[in-house]
Amino acid sequence: MDLFFLYSVAGVLLGLSATFYIITGMLKKSNEIGNTKGDRFDYACSFDVLKAKNQVSRFFDIDKM
Template sequence: MSAVLFYAIAGAILGLAGAFYLVTGQIKKSNEIGNSKGDRLTYLHSFTVLKAKDNVKSSLDIDKM
């Protein structure tokens, strides 16, 4: 019986946490306007990977590469 009561109370707390998340998300969507920091890649003119090695050792000396 005590286990059932524990799950019931924990379930109610979970529900309250869910309500907190949902309501704050709705307010954020409604009242926060244009919070993204623009399309930053607009300023990236060129990008080239000159050398790539996967699965190297953690002790790799990058000055010797």
């Protein structure tokens, strides 16, 4: 019975946390206008990988490559 009561309380806490998260998300979406990084232009004209190596050691000397 105690366990049941404890999980009920935990359930209430989870519900309140979810409410906090959802409400703040809705507020942000409704009242914050134009702060979307996705809208910002990608200024990159080119991106070329010259050298690639996977699974190297942490002490790999990048200046020697």
